[in-house]
Amino acid sequence: MDNQSIKNRFGIIGNSPALNHALNTAVQVANTDLSVLIAGESGVGKEVFSMIIHALSPRKHNPFIAVNCGAIPEGTIDSELFGHEKGSFTGAVDSRKGYFETVNGGTIFLDEIGEMPLGTQARLLRVLETGEFIRVGSSKVQKTDVRVIAATNRDLLDFTQLGKFREDLYYRLSTVPIRVPALRDRKEDIPLLFRKFAADFAERYKTQSVQLDSGALQLLVNYTWPGNVRELKNIAEQISVLSTEKNINAETLHRFLPQHNGASRSMALVASGGSGVSPVSTSDFKTERDILYKIIFDLKKDMNDLKQMIYDVAHNQGYTPVDPAASGNMMPVYSEPDMNPVSSTYNVSTPILLESNTRHEDVEETLFLADREKEYITKALKKHKSRRRDAATELGISERTLYRKIKEYDIQE
Secondary structure, three states: OHHHHHHHHHOOOOOOOHHHHHHHHHHHHHHOOOOOEEEOOOOOOOHHHHHHHHHHHOOOOOOEEEEEHHHHHOOOHHHHHHHHHHOOOOOOOOOOOOOOOOOOOEEEEEHHHHOOOOHHHHHHHHHHOEEEEEOOOOEEEEEEEOOOEEEEOHHHHHHHHHHOOHHHHHHHHOOEEOOOOHHHHHHHHHHHHHHHHHHHHHHHOOOOOOOHHHEEEEEEHOOOOOOOOHHHHHHHHHHHOOOOEEEEEEEEEHHHHHHHHHOOOOOHHHHHHOOOOOOOOOOOOHHHHHHHHHHHHHHHHHHHHHHHHHHHHHOOOOOOOHHHHHHOOOEEEOOOOOHHHHHHOOOOOOOOHHHHHHHHHHHHHHHHHHHHHHHHHHHHHHEEEEEEHHHHHOOOOOOHHHHHHHHOOOOOO
């Protein structure tokens, strides 16, 4: 079966090199029993790749089950995966088979593997290495023949350094790693995806398919898509249902995109001088917050340059700075020099920050922003009870950036 047939079968749209490489790897490894670790951001379609591997493997006629490790409470995940005996814990009124027992001979897909507790990780490692497991509350060793495919939107290597993920399990799972690219990393596929989704929704809702003009298409491609394919599909559905116009321009499309992106787009225009010709691409910055900080510091630098220019002009014309404390003014001023009767008609008293004060203000401004950022991160972590993924989502930054900031500011969770 060629790649295009596989794409058609599983609804994969796109021809970017990164996507094709991930698909080729999945096809090549499917016929083996090797463990596979699929990495990629939320919404890129990692589960589809696990289904491809299972469907093209010798196990295709046996069970396949997908388990979201992040959705199972820590106290019950061992029971879900490995089963339990009657009376092994409160509420265990009967014996129960776990997934590794019921899916024997098939494939189990462990999504969000980075959320798995350390104790469960040790049990999983034993299954991978020996094919053995023990039910909760039992001492009997049981055998299973299950292929494990794991997926994560976290950086598991960072987790191993933080002691949150077993290093031996990481290397055991990632025998064959597959990285599914984010949507912003395969921009050439965005128009194809949108057209497909728009056509599907037009058929579903018995309406005309929406069309994007060149400006709307450019805006669509330049958007960062933090929710990836899932977010693009949602936007296509909203436009198909809610828009009264079927020929969509950039202004109309902009109303359907999340507002934080609108802010980043405006800031990109500001950073380009307001011309709108060469806006700063958001791919040059990790987050919209980085763009905001850059603009603030650029504006601050422009103000400091202006102050320095006025200072130099005043100094060259003989004006001298007056102590603000002595004058009762909060800011330094410049008094007039000795002038002839003609020039003395000028009454110049211009408030100007000295260069030394400018530098002091720069430091204060930087410290102020850092304090605010630390405060926001601390509040987000407290609000989400130290669930870093949720906190990162609310802050609009990547989880890796959040971990770096926690370490940088020495934030205690």
